Amino acid sequence: MKKIEAIIRPDKLARVKAALEEIGYPGITITDVKGHGKQRGILQQWRGQAYRIDFLNKVKIEVVVLDEDEDKTVTAIVRNARSGEIGDGKVFVYPVENAVRVRTGEAGVNAI
Amino acid sequence: MKKIEAIIRPDKLARVKAALEEIGYPGITITDVKGHGKQRGILQQWRGQAYRIDFLNKVKIEVVVLDEDEDKTVTAIVRNARSGEIGDGKVFVYPVENAVRVRTGEAGVNAI
Amino acid sequence: MKKIEAIIRPDKLARVKAALEEIGYPGITITDVKGHGKQRGILQQWRGQAYRIDFLNKVKIEVVVLDEDEDKTVTAIVRNARSGEIGDGKVFVYPVENAVRVRTGEAGVNAI
Amino acid sequence: MPINAGDTAWVLVATGLVFLMLPGVAFLEAGFLRAKNVVSTMMQVFTAAFLVSIIYIIIGFTLSFGPDQGGILGGLSFLGLRDVDGNAWAGTTIPGLLYFAFQLMFAAVTVALVTGAIAERMRYLSFFIFVAVFVFIYAFPAHWVWGGGWLARLGVVDFAGSIVVHITAGVASIVAALMLGRRIGFGQPGLEGHNLSLGALGGFLLWFGWFGFNGGSALAANGVAATALVNTNMAAASGAFAAIMMTWSRFGKPSLVMGINGSLAGMAAVTGGAGYVSPISALVIGVVAGLLMVLGMRLVKGKLGVDDALDVSCIHGIPGIWGALAVGLFADGRLGNVTGLFAGGGLRQLAVQGVGSLVVLALVGGLSFAVLFALKRAGVLRPNTADELVGLDIADHREKAYA
Amino acid sequence: MPINAGDTAWVLVATGLVFLMLPGVAFLEAGFLRAKNVVSTMMQVFTAAFLVSIIYIIIGFTLSFGPDQGGILGGLSFLGLRDVDGNAWAGTTIPGLLYFAFQLMFAAVTVALVTGAIAERMRYLSFFIFVAVFVFIYAFPAHWVWGGGWLARLGVVDFAGSIVVHITAGVASIVAALMLGRRIGFGQPGLEGHNLSLGALGGFLLWFGWFGFNGGSALAANGVAATALVNTNMAAASGAFAAIMMTWSRFGKPSLVMGINGSLAGMAAVTGGAGYVSPISALVIGVVAGLLMVLGMRLVKGKLGVDDALDVSCIHGIPGIWGALAVGLFADGRLGNVTGLFAGGGLRQLAVQGVGSLVVLALVGGLSFAVLFALKRAGVLRPNTADELVGLDIADHREKAYA
Amino acid sequence: MPINAGDTAWVLVATGLVFLMLPGVAFLEAGFLRAKNVVSTMMQVFTAAFLVSIIYIIIGFTLSFGPDQGGILGGLSFLGLRDVDGNAWAGTTIPGLLYFAFQLMFAAVTVALVTGAIAERMRYLSFFIFVAVFVFIYAFPAHWVWGGGWLARLGVVDFAGSIVVHITAGVASIVAALMLGRRIGFGQPGLEGHNLSLGALGGFLLWFGWFGFNGGSALAANGVAATALVNTNMAAASGAFAAIMMTWSRFGKPSLVMGINGSLAGMAAVTGGAGYVSPISALVIGVVAGLLMVLGMRLVKGKLGVDDALDVSCIHGIPGIWGALAVGLFADGRLGNVTGLFAGGGLRQLAVQGVGSLVVLALVGGLSFAVLFALKRAGVLRPNTADELVGLDIADHREKAYA
Numbered sequence A, B, C: 001m002k003k004i005e006a007i008i009r010p011d012k013l014a015r016v017k018a019a020l021e022e023i024g025y026p027g028i029t030i031t032d033v034k035g036h037g038k039q040r041g042i043l044q045q046w047r048g049q050a051y052r053i054d055f056l057n058k059v060k061i062e063v064v065v066l067d068e069d070e071d072k073t074v075t076a077i078v079r080n081a082r083s084g085e086i087g088d089g090k091v092f093v094y095p096v097e098n099a100v101r102v103r104t105g106e107a108g109v110n111a112i
Numbered sequence D, E, F: 001m002p003i004n005a006g007d008t009a010w011v012l013v014a015t016g017l018v019f020l021m022l023p024g025v026a027f028l029e030a031g032f033l034r035a036k037n038v039v040s041t042m043m044q045v046f047t048a049a050f051l052v053s054i055i056y057i058i059i060g061f062t063l064s065f066g067p068d069q070g071g072i073l074g075g076l077s078f079l080g081l082r083d084v085d086g087n088a089w090a091g092t093t094i095p096g097l098l099y100f101a102f103q104l105m106f107a108a109v110t111v112a113l114v115t116g117a118i119a120e121r122m123r124y125l126s127f128f129i130f131v132a133v134f135v136f137i138y139a140f141p142a143h144w145v146w147g148g149g150w151l152a153r154l155g156v157v158d159f160a161g162s163i164v165v166h167i168t169a170g171v172a173s174i175v176a177a178l179m180l181g182r183r184i185g186f187g188q189p190g191l192e193g194h195n196l197s198l199g200a201l202g203g204f205l206l207w208f209g210w211f212g213f214n215g216g217s218a219l220a221a222n223g224v225a226a227t228a229l230v231n232t233n234m235a236a237a238s239g240a241f242a243a244i245m246m247t248w249s250r251f252g253k254p255s256l257v258m259g260i261n262g263s264l265a266g267m268a269a270v271t272g273g274a275g276y277v278s279p280i281s282a283l284v285i286g287v288v289a290g291l292l293m294v295l296g297m298r299l300v301k302g303k304l305g306v307d308d309a310l311d312v313s314c315i316h317g318i319p320g321i322w323g324a325l326a327v328g329l330f331a332d333g334r335l336g337n338v339t340g341l342f343a344g345g346g347l348r349q350l351a352v353q354g355v356g357s358l359v360v361l362a363l364v365g366g367l368s369f370a371v372l373f374a375l376k377r378a379g380v381l382r383p384n385t386a387d388e389l390v391g392l393d394i395a396d397h398r399e400k401a402y403a
């Protein structure tokens, strides 16, 4: 099993989620995160001073998939999260040693 | 070392935390996340229209444990997070290569 | 590639971020988390009763680095996040199997 | 008439209460919209406050209440508030400056209401221009009905503005919603309000402020003011009741948001007759307004798919029309010999009220269309997609509501 | 007496100010509760506003202020507000409709206060029924003390409602808290308020609104109204002072939340004597109320383990009793020949006030018990565990306060 | 003079409105600060409410308005409010107790304003002491200008307090900001306000409350009150306009926060002349105030690097001075024969106003310095670094604003 972790733009979430559902992974976990990278922050003003916010809102999607689904999952995410502009984010793949479904106690691939 | 990551119902947090403390793991990290899975969303209304919220509030617990404690940790979580209804969540186990305690700089198993 | 995950005090974030940037890792992801460990919670009062909040606000920093940069990254974080008091937090290192840049589709070390 | 301190005291306060409807609108709307458009919406209402003040003192007031020019507009005698001072305003026992201030707040509230329809997708520059022009548009209904214009002479009555304020705001809203088009994501989940506490604060402030809006329109602290205040409260109550019962029976769960909206619809409807009808009639007017609002929302948003974001047309426009007509039904002669159908006054008043409503609807609709069309042509009406997605707070003001 | 515009102006405003205590209560409570029960709590207060309005105009007012029937209740002369109009209310210089509106707001505020005790665990349906019945329960103390009933004849005085409003709300609260039982998690951390800004807004609105509550009870804009307003402010200040000093000395840190509660306790206590005592006496009454409140909370929540969620019994009930008695101590004869012990009036007034308090306590306690018992038997009083855990906003209204 | 019910009604309400400026200040500030200092800031304003009330009734009022002692302070005749009752206050038609209450609120608002400067880094204990002492400091300008003191005799006029309130608060603020030093992180991003909805609520409440502040200062419900209310609204509008245009042209994006601040600056400036100038003059006064405020902020925070956290010196202090002088320019003789330069009154009034401003500036600056210096020496002025980092809510009150 692999954990696919994608840090994407918040407004791409709905599309990515639909795409994952389509390839058979409705079970996902979402976290609001802030990211810093090449993308420049947003210019803001406060009481007459301009300043730049360093961290931008991003969304982290985590989905644990079967080894053989790694590629198509990554592809589905990348395709649907892309805007082509700096700040589109990253996808990381991690090894998973085990998974357990809390409700039933099933472990391993059956738990996904 | 292993990282045990559990996505559970928010109202089970207190029990799970107590259980982990009991088996010797008081050090845990908690994140508010949103989950999507088999559990149906919550029906809501807004200005006279009914709609269903897709993502449900969940809590993610992360605890890094010694290799030999993996099983009892997972068991402790599963036992205390279970309601038997759809939406109880998942536990994932990941390999950890190293751990460092910031305060002292201790590394490896001493850092946990 | 390795994922370095650090759970630190919120007020150390700016320094740690600057340090990471200096060693060539401007790309990081931040999550607001709550931690429980050896550090005692904060004493509070509510309607005439004193109580202690168990979970303290922490910040989680995630940065994926090249294998050869693991050590200097960990060192940079530990040095800048340290206050010497209980509650300084932990750094964990995880293996990463792949990384993809959403914007370009580049994979592997080029994606970091 | 000499100035009466009691009457003046009440209208001073009532002026403040109507002013307080501006934050009422601001928070009702901000709370019921997404967090990324909160600064934008509050800024729009704030603009209604300051920009209307400036233009109204210079030109708006005299266009409405200057000496009648052929029934169409007021003359320029009071340009820059010339000759309006601390002495009694003709036909009243309150200072002329106070009469001005009270009327000014009505103008500001009217345009502020429109912000609910255009929310989350109108450039600030366009809104700014729209507000400036709207002070002129508003001068027509205000003069026609309240300034001694041709509708007043026809016999149209409108105690505190079901026609002048609520129909005006309602029709401008639906036109603006149509001209702007729907928000990205319209019809899908995700457009829910971000803070119902804030929205409820707005709702309560509006209920409270409306006591001054309707009660103050008596321009005196007397039985008429008391009647208007009681009627306002009763229509709010029964409007809320109706809307809550509708959601309770439809979804099995009573809705606070719809209850608040129902109270507003009830008050918008009773505004026209607040001094002319009995409290029990006000209860009836409110119930009907609440029902019409709910049905209206199903029609406008559901069937027609028009994205009047916060349903201004249904909360103010439709109840405004109903309220104008209701005077023709329920007026019982307690004030100024206005007698409706049910008190044996025949159909005349009802007909006249209908005419008044239609005329204002057409006029304001047309003029609103014209200005919005021009702004659209100029390409400044609506932000681009990226700006709309990031939210107008950042896009138009570079300020975030919440850190 | 003829209508006086100045008096009418003041009571018009005061009516609005008492209305504003409803959002005051709503936000005080919503802010001091958990985010998942915010819609629920605001909806309860909103229901107090609209449902009491409707029932009170039909029947509640006449039961309280209709012609006395044997000292027990008012007759039905004013059913549906018959014969109540813009003319002066007997014995006053304000319109009858205004007197009605002012009294209506008191009824609404009284039941709204109870929401603080039952918060987070009472089904909306039950609360709805409870409000409806409560209008009838409230008619008794209102008639007995203010409507010329037997307590009034006995000599009980209650300027603006330490007995009629605050004891009534306080005893209903403790009874309701007992009938409902404790919230899940009572006594453990996690029940803290989610938004102290919102709670503080409620507290400030209550302080502000109370000026109308007590000041308006003079039913005139005169020295008595001024006295009542000053006394209200002073008791609020000294009640806050006392509560803050208590937390400062006990925890080493002064508490804003307790300060706000202390100001409310001070005002609840001075309400009974607002027109009868001097401002310096009001300071004393407030300090004692603040101390009693703090001690009361230790007893009720701490020792007895009763989950009166927002301590209504201690913030309104106990200070209400103290305030009723304080009239018998501090009244200095400045109004209506009411003279307390310290001004040489002897013990009679004190005794009478004690009787009045006890009688209302017993009556309202009993009737509240009856209706809640019935609801409990019917099985609709409290939500099931899953609903309570998910929060009443979703469970009962399908609306979330915060997106 | 006998009591007039209409005048009394208006000043009763105006007193409440000035009170409402306290939550106005509290929410304006809390919203524009970081979430970890919200309880702290609200507690400071709440302390201004209760502590000033207690000290002012005992000693503050008589020091300001007791029989003049050599032009310096009032005598002790009204100690503990002796001889102040429901009868008319000399020279007015309102009860003495009401005059007291109205003045009390001014004292409370003045010290509350200072909280904006010292925010996020002053120990509660120090603030508590500062408030107590400030009631005495405030007695000087209040007596000198309003209590028949030497500045009044010199001919200084200050309708509702550009000098007495806004210069006083402004100079105390800059002194306090200097004594406290800068917040950790000053000048870097991260100090932005946490909740602009809350801040906007504060801004709107202040605008609303200011109607009572200025309008009520007529102490009667008449043409002067109406003039003051209109002028207040106009200066708010034009101050907002100026500030918004400045940000729009400078950053390309108009700022809500600066618009709100501009409205406050406009009102602070027009406060001095609210009853003396025409509405069109008020527009001019407001515009200039808005511009001065923006420039002042660039100077104080930008150039000088003084951390007046919420710019009280620029929003109240500088416009206060401008407003005092503006009376000498724009007063048109409509009230009390005060005539400024532009109405042909020559330079005398302008000169006198300048003297008054300078004197109050020096006196309040000096006394504020003295008390803050003592607190600094005592080592209780500022929290340690850890406490400042964790926030004063936890450090000083053990309460978190948001769960």
Ligand SMILES: Nc1ncnc2c1ncn2[C@@H]1O[C@H](COP(=O)(O)OP(=O)(O)O)[C@@H](O)[C@H]1O
Pocket (backbone or CB within 6 Å): A007, A034, A035, A036, A037, A038, A039, A056, A058, A085, A086, A087, A088, A089, A090, C025, C026, C027, C028, C029, C030, C062, C063, C064, C065, C101, C102, C103, C112
């Ligand atoms: N090495 C990294 N480790 C963790 N997160 C990263 C890393 N690099 C980038 N990110 C995340 O990806 C987001 C987008 O990166 P950015 O460099 O702005 O754009 P792009 O990926 O399009 O080049 C960042 O905001 C951050 O959250």
Ligand SMILES: Nc1ncnc2c1ncn2[C@@H]1O[C@H](COP(=O)(O)OP(=O)(O)O)[C@@H](O)[C@H]1O
Pocket (backbone or CB within 6 Å): A025, A026, A027, A028, A029, A030, A062, A063, A064, A065, A101, A102, A103, A112, B007, B034, B035, B036, B037, B038, B039, B056, B058, B085, B086, B087, B088, B089, B090
């Ligand atoms: N494959 C997955 N990857 C990551 N998170 C998952 C995955 N499957 C489920 N989850 C998380 O677990 C939660 C519960 O899953 P769900 O299918 O609703 O119930 P159950 O686990 O009881 O079958 C989801 O809300 C989601 O947060």
Ligand SMILES: Nc1ncnc2c1ncn2[C@@H]1O[C@H](COP(=O)(O)OP(=O)(O)O)[C@@H](O)[C@H]1O
Pocket (backbone or CB within 6 Å): B025, B026, B027, B028, B029, B030, B062, B063, B064, B065, B101, B102, B103, B112, C007, C034, C035, C036, C037, C038, C039, C056, C058, C085, C086, C087, C088, C089, C090
């Ligand atoms: N085993 C663990 N797994 C995950 N997170 C941990 C673990 N131990 C500690 N933490 C995180 O590190 C934080 C600091 O730990 P704590 O024991 O308080 O201090 P210190 O690390 O200085 O000894 C905790 O609040 C928690 O978020």
